[in-house]
């Protein structure tokens with residue numbers, strides 16, 4: 001391992017194509033000199049260009065959050081409700097199919113579906129049939145729609161409720177038509193942080209186990225990091241290290257599926273539960289911190305995870321466009337309706353037209369291209 005930890009030396013290694021150690025990543029994350037930060041940006045931009053070229057992609061998709069009734073109480077989450085609370089919702093199958101029909105009519109190739117962990121969501125007392133019924137209904141009416149659905153936390157919830165293994169649940173979802181899995185619920189993959197921000201959630205090992213099982217069973221996943229709350233630069237790098245090892249394993253073992261993209265999700269605190277909000281002491285993410293982390297993630301992961309996406313919901317479209325110069329090559333989905341972070345006070349909006357995303361990309365003189373969920377190009 002290289003132990004000379006000055007930022008310039010580290011960046012020279014990165015440009016030469018070497019993998020950085022987490023310790024070297026920490027050094028980059030701790031820089032405050034604008035000239036050095038600009039060099040980090042330049043290196044991330046150069047690696048992005050070498051690894052995936054100039055084209056910036058986007059996907060036409062719709063978010064469907066089928067319920068926000070949730071048994072857990074993550075300290076960053078403004079989306080969850082108890083049944084009967086004001087603002088609690090649970091969509092009927094007909095409403096979900098109607099939303100999907102409208103999405104298809106507007107050109108969507110993907111439905112991104114996630115929800116709360118709702119103990120009442122069962123058919124004949126079982127959880128898995130409820131989820132399978134959602135998938136089967138969507139697939140029957142819209143066979144070509146890609147279903148990017150259910151986080152590792154939701155998979156564990158189903159498995160626990162029905163006394164099944166994770167593989168059993170994933171195989172059933174896959175065979176019913178799930179195309180890929182959102183890599184949410186990752187938050188920070190460090191159990192000392194998880195104990196504070198999401199004590200009821202699956203632990204780090206379980207998150208990694210479920211994602212690896214998905215890859216082994218042919219289900220691609222995304223990967224995320226909830227940043228900008230109580231975590232340290234060391235914990236951020238440990239998180240990226242776990243994602244890199246996971247992808248290296250999928251490559252070495254020649255699993256039929258892998259991580260398709262990495263997304264930084266900066267914490268929005270404005271209407272998040274007050275203990276964490278007060279502890280973090282700010283309502284909106286700090287753009288500069290998110291951009292530096294985005295660049296370091298490209299440098300650290302880019303050889304293994306090619307696609308990097310900012311969140312326009314959380315950063316605003318201008319912030320997300322700026323992130324395209326800090327290692328990102330994708331601007332995400334049109335979403336059509338976003339609830340999770342908007343309920344936490346995000347200011348970026350809940351819906352983008354494809355033309356709006358294209359215009360933002362073109363403002364940087366980069367070519368744009370519609371993609372599908374698995375990063376195959378798509379034409380409108």
Ligand SMILES: C[S@@+](CC[C@H](N)C(=O)[O-])C[C@H]1O[C@@H](n2cnc3c(N)ncnc32)[C@H](O)[C@@H]1O
Nearest residue numbers: 076077114115151153184185226266267268344
């Ligand atoms: C709301 S959950 C939905 C799926 C499922 N309940 C779960 O927790 O995996 C999806 C993700 O939204 C993100 N999220 C929730 N609240 C947020 C906030 N205030 N700011 C930024 N991201 C947030 C978290 O990363 C979380 O894993």
Ligand SMILES: Nc1c(NC[C@H](O)[C@H](O)[C@H](O)CO)[nH]c(=O)[nH]c1=O
Nearest residue numbers: 063112148311313332333338341373
């Ligand atoms: N679904 C939400 C996203 N982004 C998801 C991506 O648009 C898409 O599903 C992915 O690129 C698949 O390849 N961002 C948010 O801030 N909120 C969401 O609910």
Ligand SMILES: N[C@@H](Cc1ccc(O)cc1)C(=O)O
Nearest residue numbers: 182183184222263265340341
């Ligand atoms: N971007 C995530 C999904 C997601 C992200 C943030 C959210 O708040 C909600 C959902 C994925 O596609 O895997």
Ligand code: SF4
Nearest residue numbers: 070072073074077080
């Ligand atoms: S993040 Fe997910 S599991 Fe946690 S409270 Fe919110 S909806 Fe529930």
